[in-house]
Amino acid sequence: MNKLIPLALCSAATAAPAGVAQLEVTVQIPRLHVAEYHQPYLAVWLESPDRSRLQNLAVWYDVNLKNNEGTEWLKDLRQWWRRLGRELQMPADGVSGATRAPGEHTLTFTAGHPALLDLPPGEYRLIVEAAREVGGRELLEVTFQWPADQVRQLRAQGSRELGAINVRINP
Amino acid sequence: MKPSSAILALTPILLLVTALPTAEAHRAWMLPSSTVLSGEDPWITVDAARSNDLFYFDHNASRLDNLTITTPDGSTVPAQNPRTGKFRSSFDVKLAMNGTYRISIADESMFARYTENGESKRWRGNAARLQAEVPADAQNLQVTQSHNRVEVFVTAGAPTETVFKPEGQGLELVPITHPNDLFAGETARMRFVLDGAPAAGLTVTIIREGIRYRDALQEITTTTGENGEFEVTWPYPGMYWLNVSVGGRGMPGGAGPSQASTNDPQERPARRASYSVTLEVLPQ
Numbered sequence: 001m002n003k004l005i006p007l008a009l010c011s012a013a014t015a016a017p018a019g020v021a022q023l024e025v026t027v028q029i030p031r032l033h034v035a036e037y038h039q040p041y042l043a044v045w046l047e048s049p050d051r052s053r054l055q056n057l058a059v060w061y062d063v064n065l066k067n068n069e070g071t072e073w074l075k076d077l078r079q080w081w082r083r084l085g086r087e088l089q090m091p092a093d094g095v096s097g098a099t100r101a102p103g104e105h106t107l108t109f110t111a112g113h114p115a116l117l118d119l120p121p122g123e124y125r126l127i128v129e130a131a132r133e134v135g136g137r138e139l140l141e142v143t144f145q146w147p148a149d150q151v152r153q154l155r156a157q158g159s160r161e162l163g164a165i166n167v168r169i170n171p
Numbered sequence: 172m173k174p175s176s177a178i179l180a181l182t183p184i185l186l187l188v189t190a191l192p193t194a195e196a197h198r199a200w201m202l203p204s205s206t207v208l209s210g211e212d213p214w215i216t217v218d219a220a221r222s223n224d225l226f227y228f229d230h231n232a233s234r235l236d237n238l239t240i241t242t243p244d245g246s247t248v249p250a251q252n253p254r255t256g257k258f259r260s261s262f263d264v265k266l267a268m269n270g271t272y273r274i275s276i277a278d279e280s281m282f283a284r285y286t287e288n289g290e291s292k293r294w295r296g297n298a299a300r301l302q303a304e305v306p307a308d309a310q311n312l313q314v315t316q317s318h319n320r321v322e323v324f325v326t327a328g329a330p331t332e333t334v335f336k337p338e339g340q341g342l343e344l345v346p347i348t349h350p351n352d353l354f355a356g357e358t359a360r361m362r363f364v365l366d367g368a369p370a371a372g373l374t375v376t377i378i379r380e381g382i383r384y385r386d387a388l389q390e391i392t393t394t395t396g397e398n399g400e401f402e403v404t405w406p407y408p409g410m411y412w413l414n415v416s417v418g419g420r421g422m423p424g425g426a427g428p429s430q431a432s433t434n435d436p437q438e439r440p441a442r443r444a445s446y447s448v449t450l451e452v453l454p455q
Contacts, residue, residue, distance in 0.1 A: 072210030078453055081209065082352065086329045 021111040021147045022170040025057070027128055028163030031102035038133040039099035040161055041073060043080035044107065046115075046124045054084050056095045057115055057126075058107055063091055063098050076131040079139055111147075119146060126154075130161040138162045144169055197221040197230045199321045199447055200412055201274060206351050206451040208327045213266050215325055217274060220259040224382040225412045226449070228258035233321065235260050237278050243270025243331045269328035271351060277320045277341070281440065285309035314440035317418075318342065322448045326351035339367035342415055342446035347400070353452045355408045362399045363415055365444060369399030373415050377403055380410040408454040418443030 025044060044057040059080070062070030071090050075081045090096055094114060109116050124146050131137040138161035142154040148169040156165045201219045208215070218226075219233035232255045240248050250262035266272060283294040283305045294305050301314070318341025324334070330349045337343040344350075348359035363370040377391040395401045395415075405411070418441070 068211055072208075072213065075207050075209035078207070079455070081207070082354075085209065 020170070021116075022168075023109045023116065023126075023146075024168040024170075025107045025109075025126065025128075026164075026166040026168075027105050027107070028158070028165070029100060029102045029105065029130070030158070030161070030163045032132075032135070034135065036134050038135070039101060040130040040132040040135070041077055041099065042128065042130045043077045043085070044126070044128050045080060045084055046119070046126055047083065049123055049125070051083065053120065053124075055115055055119065056084055056088070056092065057109065059085070059088075059090075059092065059096045060099045061090070061096065063096065073131070073133060076133075076137065077129050078131075078137070079127070080129050116146075121145075121147060126165075126167055128156075128162060128165050130158075132161055136161050140165050142167050147171060197223060198225060198412060198414070199233060199276075199319065199445075200226060200449050201233070201276070201321055201323045202226045202410065202449055203274070203323050203325050203451075206323070206325045207453070208266060208325065213327050214263055215266065216261060216263045217323065218259045218261050219276060219321070222258075225378055226380050226410060227383055230258070232256055232258055232260045233276060235262060235276070237276055238262070239275045239277065240264055241273045241275070241334045243268050243272065243333055245333050245336075264325070266325065266327035270331035271324055271326045271334055271349070273322060273324055273334035275320060275322045277318070277338075279340070280317050280319075282315040282317065283309075283312060285312040315418075315443055316440040317443040317445070319445045320447070322446070324350040324448070324450075337364050337367050341366065341444040342370065342373075342417065343367075344413075344446060344448055345399075350448070350450055353405060353450055355405050355452055355454055358402050358404045360400060360402050363395050363401070363446070364399055365417065369395075369397070370415075370417070371395055371397050371399055373399075373401075373417060375401050375403075375413065375415050377411055377413045379407060380412070405452040408452050411450045411452060412447060413450055414445065414447045416443070416445035 027042065027044065029040060042060045046055040046057060047053065061074055074085050074090065077085060123143060125141045125143050127139065127141045129139040138158050140156040140158055140162055142156050142165065144152060144154055144167065148171045150171055152169040154167040158165065199221045201217050204216045219235065220228050221233055222228060222230045235250065235253050235255060238250055240250060242248055251265060253262040254260065264272065264274065279297065281296055281298050281301050283301065285292055285305065287306060287309055296304060320341055320343065322344065330351050335345050337345055343364050345362045345364055347361055353359055363373055373395040375393050375395060378388060382388065391403060393401045393403060
């Protein structure tokens, strides 16, 4: 199988040169003490208020199963599946990657990144959805203006399947 | 013109209120293991039963003789591993194609009531057997034709709409909101057609699963408008049973039932039609 590394990872934690707009998302996956733990499937995407514009940022799923079998549970990310997933061929270049362990994971998108290219200025929701096999599901969102007029820091706090989501937007 | 619409068109003004067979006393349904699927070649299993409570196996199994599985490209595929037990039938479907499948059990039957040698008789069968099995000299013959359709829709990958094309017999649902894209708190719009034409003024009954564990049925009722359309806002996630039935005076397109006076199946029987679909509403 094609092993794809999300572009976001390649640029993770690199500081953008001054004056270059940047979107940085930090996703906290909580450590859960449950009898049977599987790392969550997780999707991060952008949508305009009327959903006329939808943009995948990352999809983490079980990419290592034979015959692409990990795609069987992608539908459990049900809002993502409805908005974007069901139209997307997986694995998706620059978007999909393996599931992540509990901890903090940062995705950085600098202006010029394919995900931000042609993104018309305006209001967007950044949505993080997580679904765990034999576990639960949680969806968090933050609303922001793109591009930002000044550095913006936004935060949403999960309660079960997600920890804190921190979004930093550099103008 | 199709025979069924000819029957409707020729239906004369009601002369006599006929005692029709009572509406189906039990609810007919299919219950799919999933309605929204991802991955390659996903499978589902489907139960088919008639029961009082939704969705519990408390009466009898539905027969699978008239089961049709229509794929996203309009072709049909056979059910896998079909079996019929006392309370339910089950079968599996491999969704080898991406898109929306329609799974239907569409029964057409004739019901006759008549007097022979002073004795009242009842007969149930299909149109082909009517002439052979009901005597030509039967007295007080009343014939009713019914179309009963039970359906589910399931989608692998992105939804498609090819299977929404009605077949033109009996009551059918023509979704406007996709039936595999239903979410709690959202409003869905759909249309009913009778013999392919918009069916106005029908009462649509919608009942959520889990009847056994609540005292009130909490049914939702609504009525189809001029164009056969209706709307429903889903209060909770879950599996819902949606049903419409018409017959007798409620049969749109005619003043009421007529009755065939001979055992000729072409001769305008009174008509009944019912439609049930199981819809899955997902949480937000």
